Amino acid sequence: MDTLAQVRNGQLAGATRLDLSCGLTEIPPEIFELAETLEILNLSGNCLHDLPQDLARLKKLRILFCSQNNFEHLPDVIGNLPSLQMLGFKSNRIARVDEASLPPSLRWLILTDNRIEQLPxxxxxxxxxQKLMLAGNRLSRLPEEMARCVNLELIRLAANQFEVLPDWLFHLPKLSWLAYSGNPVAADATGSRAGSIAWDELELMEKLGEGASGVISRARWQNGSRHVAVKIFKGEMTSDGLPASEKAACLAAGAHPHLVPVIAELASHPEDASGLVMEWIGGGFTNLAGPPDFQSCTRDVYAEDIRFPPSVLLKIARGIAEAARALHAKGIMHGDLYAHNILRDEEGHALLGDFGAATFHGRTDRLAEKLEVRAFGCLLEELLERWEGSKAPEELRDLVRHCMDPEVARRPGFPEITVLLGAFGLPSGPI
Structure with missing residues (x-):
């Protein structure tokens, strides 16, 4: 984190990135001395309520973060930033987004956890x-003009007030990751009953990881004889939606060979926190990839040298297709079907986790399934780019093209995909 003193004494001359979180109520004018070089400006965690017109001097600015401030409207001056690609105003008090405030160059817009009732x-x-984060607002409709945004791939609409979603949304040619739980339009959860494990039955050990919705730790259970993973939800609005929706989807998904197994709900937490107790996935399993970065936007980031033997690659692909097939049979759209949410071992056994963006869509909604089929097509495309040895079979490349067909209705369903993958020498049934 940079300091205001560094800015004012010229120590940061020529900087391309500036991070300031020091209780600012206005932007120090010295920032504009970086106008010729600054590309990333992070002003999150301050007390700002407006931005000066001088901001337009930052002609090279690509990324602007102003989350956790006191904005009540999205400043118009942002629309004058010619190079801006990523804009984040999460967790402010924004009720108004004016017509002039959105630059046409945007690739990634984050307005999560505000008070927005209408988009311009x-x-x-x-x-x-490509990426639009709107969870936790007061929206009940989307402007029809958004149908022109044909490059949209990921949209988060959870925890708003939608009673209906527009038809054009389900026909966007590239939409792959959609979340709309916590709205009247979402179906009710079914089959979500589970047992519980009391907090005092667990002995917490080391933290395994932390995401937007909660913290996962390893714990001992049953008098220390069994290791489990415990996820404690933060109880806050996340970029994907409400933790309560995630918990409901995890429980409703039930047991499957290619889903991270959930044992029970957590009960009697001393701070009344909500949580889940899951099977601990021991050594040998690693994340298939890392999450998207600023540059890739909607696509995961893999280790540069990683390659998959054909048998391992096909086993991963088939396992995740089987998991998605089972979820949609229960009316659940995962909403975040990504390599970074998949654990796999060296032999290719794969487990899909993280239900933070899951939505109950009802068992009759075929278009919701076919949106997720494109997400699977992206995953399969990424895997085939890392096929070890000779070039991947053309039949698999055809399957990718079929899954990513711009005409949503022409895409295969997950039952068809699992059959097609099974034709490559893998056994039928769970793998």
């Missing part, structure tokens, strides 16, 4: 837009 029609001019 000018969002339809943001043709490069």
């Amino acid at each position: 029609s000018s969002i339809g001019k943001c043709l490069p837009l």
